[in-house]
Amino acid sequence: MARSTFLLQFQEPCDDMTSDPASGGGAGDPVFETITRSRETNDQHASDMAFLGASLASSTWDDPASGMGTMETKARETTDQNRADDALSFSTATATREADDADPSQRSYRTFSW
Amino acid sequence: MLLIITKSRDVTADYLCGRLAEHAIEFRRLDTDGCLERISLSYSNSTPVLRYKTEEWAAGDFTHVWFRRPLPLTLGIEMEDAERAHTLAEWSEALEGFLGHIPLEAWMNHPSLNVRASHKMEQLSRAARFGLAVPPTIVSQDADRVRSFFWDECDGRMIVKPLASGYLERQSPSDDTVIYASRVSESDLNDLGLVSRCPTLFQREVAKQMEVRLCVVDDRVAAAGMVADEAGVQVLDIRRPNVRDVKYVEVVPPPEVESALLGLVRSYGLRFAAVDMAVADDGRWVFFEINPNGQWAWLDISGGFDVARLFVQSFSRS
Numbered sequence A: 001m002a003r004s005t006f007l008l009q010f011q012e013p014c015d016d017m018t019s020d021p022a023s024g025g026g027a028g029d030p031v032f033e034t035i036t037r038s039r040e041t042n043d044q045h046a047s048d049m050a051f052l053g054a055s056l057a058s059s060t061w062d063d064p065a066s067g068m069g070t071m072e073t074k075a076r077e078t079t080d081q082n083r084a085d086d087a088l089s090f091s092t093a094t095a096t097r098e099a100d101d102a103d104p105s106q107r108s109y110r111t112f113s114w
Numbered sequence B: 001m002l003l004i005i006t007k008s009r010d011v012t013a014d015y016l017c018g019r020l021a022e023h024a025i026e027f028r029r030l031d032t033d034g035c036l037e038r039i040s041l042s043y044s045n046s047t048p049v050l051r052y053k054t055e056e057w058a059a060g061d062f063t064h065v066w067f068r069r070p071l072p073l074t075l076g077i078e079m080e081d082a083e084r085a086h087t088l089a090e091w092s093e094a095l096e097g098f099l100g101h102i103p104l105e106a107w108m109n110h111p112s113l114n115v116r117a118s119h120k121m122e123q124l125s126r127a128a129r130f131g132l133a134v135p136p137t138i139v140s141q142d143a144d145r146v147r148s149f150f151w152d153e154c155d156g157r158m159i160v161k162p163l164a165s166g167y168l169e170r171q172s173p174s175d176d177t178v179i180y181a182s183r184v185s186e187s188d189l190n191d192l193g194l195v196s197r198c199p200t201l202f203q204r205e206v207a208k209q210m211e212v213r214l215c216v217v218d219d220r221v222a223a224a225g226m227v228a229d230e231a232g233v234q235v236l237d238i239r240r241p242n243v244r245d246v247k248y249v250e251v252v253p254p255p256e257v258e259s260a261l262l263g264l265v266r267s268y269g270l271r272f273a274a275v276d277m278a279v280a281d282d283g284r285w286v287f288f289e290i291n292p293n294g295q296w297a298w299l300d301i302s303g304g305f306d307v308a309r310l311f312v313q314s315f316s317r318s
Helices: A030-034 A040-050 A077-087 A097-102 A104-113 B011-022 B081-099 B111-116 B120-129 B143-153 B187-197 B255-267 B297-301 B308-316
Strands: B002-006 B027-031 B039-044 B047-052 B055-058 B064-067 B137-140 B158-161 B182-184 B200-204 B208-217 B220-227 B247-250 B272-280 B285-291
Touching: B002 B011, B011 B027, B011 B297, B011 B308, B039 B081, B047 B081, B064 B308, B120 B137, B120 B255, B120 B285, B137 B143, B143 B187, B143 B200, B208 B255, B208 B308, B220 B255, B220 B308, B255 B272, B255 B285
Parallel strands: B002 B027, B002 B064
Antiparallel strands: B039 B047, B047 B055, B137 B200, B158 B182, B158 B200, B208 B220, B208 B272, B220 B247, B272 B285
16 A cells, blocks of 8 residues: 555554454553553653653643644644753743744754654 | 652553562552542642652652653543643642652653653664664665665665654554564665655664663663574564564673663663664674663563562662
């Protein structure tokens, strides 16, 4: 099947065994849940980031459609920018939208990281 | 006292908590997806206090923090969505304000350090600086460059793998897909035009005897060799399919590899890392990547190792 990027051509079905008890694993199976590949373990980076900058409460990080690191500067993004500051151990002096937009280089670096 | 920040359903946390209890190591486990009804926080005179039932904890009481993949906070109160989000943000800030008083060195690992250590390209550059062997690697959007890499630098043995995550979640879990480290064939080169759409990582394939997951915990290293052959040849990606048919073997990294690895992990400020390497056919140890919050418990549960012992030793230190 034609894919939209070169890498995506190599995707294959995820035989996560959840619907195949005979395979000896699946959700709830301790071995399965501690190996390096499952929905559960896909959250490694997200979990690291979730802690930062009041984002433990955020539910946006596990939504692929949320698009980590948008360049948009709409008002709703401001809170995310503060989280990004924290993630990179930058100054947290971005309490206002104006300050947030004042340094485009900082913003682009955040985009790179998120 | 050890503080464990995790979630209610985490097999690795459950497993290590059991081991810690066996060794009478005191800990408090904070499951972020269900703790708010049980804890309270306050701050005065520059001192935050975390309360749980009748207990009171100052940040300084926690000499170790194990950050084990927590989930976002949840709140069991009827609220309108925006107000719930706001309240959870306030809760998070309060909790993180408390945790922010705990020095970075106490964390295994602080998430900011995990993030810093999670960029694959940078990991490869840094590993090479520390003297570890790394496979020839390019990231490119240029089809001609990739083609010349395939023929001139890889002798037609090239793999492609994700830079970030190989797991694609869809609305239904049954539709999820995964991208392993995959061999690129000559016929795949016909589609190289697609690389212009996204930077893509290509690497010379390493002919290997086995893969090795090395768990670095403070100044100790546990190495688990994993052998899975297919017609006498080690498979390209040990995770396919779900690490079934893998034989585990004890291996000891050469002293210079262990030393370089410890230096590499320390350079990120990490106290823990799960590092993927391979023993190549020629005996060289080749570095692939660091997973700063990577999985390890399956090595104990399924492979007969005792990585947990290293955590027990580290968390025993005052």
